[in-house]
Amino acid sequence: MVLRLKHHAGTPFYKGSIQKILENACRDAEKYVTSNIDGVLMENMNDVPYVQAKHLGPETTAVMSLVCGEVRRLVPSSIPCGVQVLAGxxxxxxxxxxxxxxxFIRAEGYVFSHVADEGFTDSSAxxxxxxxRQLGADNVLVFTDIKKKHSAHAITSDVSLEETARAAEFFCSDGVIVTGSATGDPANPHQLTAVKKGCSVPVLIGSGVTAANLCDYLQANAVIVGTHFKHNGQWQNEVDVERVKVFMDKMHQARLKTSTD
Structure with missing residues (x-):
């Protein structure tokens, strides 16, 4: 489940308090834990407008390391935690x-290239x-977006989603992420089926999953949910514990049904 950190130091909407960023992240983490979530993905989605990785300042890495470390200590060790740093x-x-x-991390621009709203993104695998490997961090899994949302893919229009997934697998991705075209947009269930058939690594759904359409994505190895868990289903709002609990109840019911079928 996505934990969206508040605006970081050095970004246009930074409020001037790293302590408040930390407190807000821990508060959201506690909400997720009490709602029986399966995992936590932290990201700096509020740092708009995004810059490409080459323009990211060390302050972003420093603050996110601080916050991620505190959240990791707060969340039970049985619940995996990860991070995504926007953009790329x-x-x-x-x-x-x-x-x-x-x-784990969520990576974008892993194989092939695309044009995102922050500019041209090349492959990074x-x-x-x-x-x-240099860090000795081979235990950190890398889950990779394919045909990333909020991006134009005309330069790879002759490469299908399934081919992109196979390329990511060949380049040692630990799992691929299928999304809709934008944050909150549902992925195409038929594309999920095709990608599952086309590669052997785990396939995750990375946008648009709700309590209403969850059953469309049960064949996925995992779903990443953020927007649906916010008040009124708006990504910039605060976490709505009731929405999280309803979703997780439905998820657990679906798993139970699948295991008994």
Whole structure:
């Protein structure tokens, strides 16, 4: 489940208090834990407008390491935690995960290239996994977006989603993420089926999953939910514990039904 951190130091909407960023993150983490979630993914989605990884300042990595470490200590060890650094800060994410004791990262721009709203993003797999090895962080899993949302993919229009997934698998991705076209937009269930058939790594759904459409994605190995858990289903709002609990109850019921079928 996605834990969206407040605006970081150095970004346009930073409020001037790292302590408040930390307190808010811990408060949201507690809400998720009491709602019986299965995992936590922290990200800096509020740091709009995003910059490419080469323009990310060390303050982002520093603050996110602090916050992720505190959340990791708060969340039971049985619940995996991860991080995504926008935009395309995959090496930064590995460093944060390694320092904070996280189990995974969400990476974008892993294979092939695309044009996102923050600019051109090139593939990072080779450099990223070499960096992971240099840090001794091979225990940090790398889950990778394919045909990333909020992006144009005209330059790879001759490469299907399934081919992109196979390329990510060939380049040692620990799992691929299928999304809709934007945050909160549902992924196409038929694309999920095709990708599941086309590769052997875990396939995750990374946008648009709700309590109402959860059954469309039960064949996924995991779902990443953020927007649906906010008040009124708006990503910028606070976490709505009731929405989280309703979703998790439905998830557990679906799992029970699947195990008994």
């Amino acid at each position: 800060g995959n090496k930064e994410a590995v460093a944060i995960a390694h320092a904070s004791g996280l189990q 080779g450099e990223l996994l070499r960096y992971r």
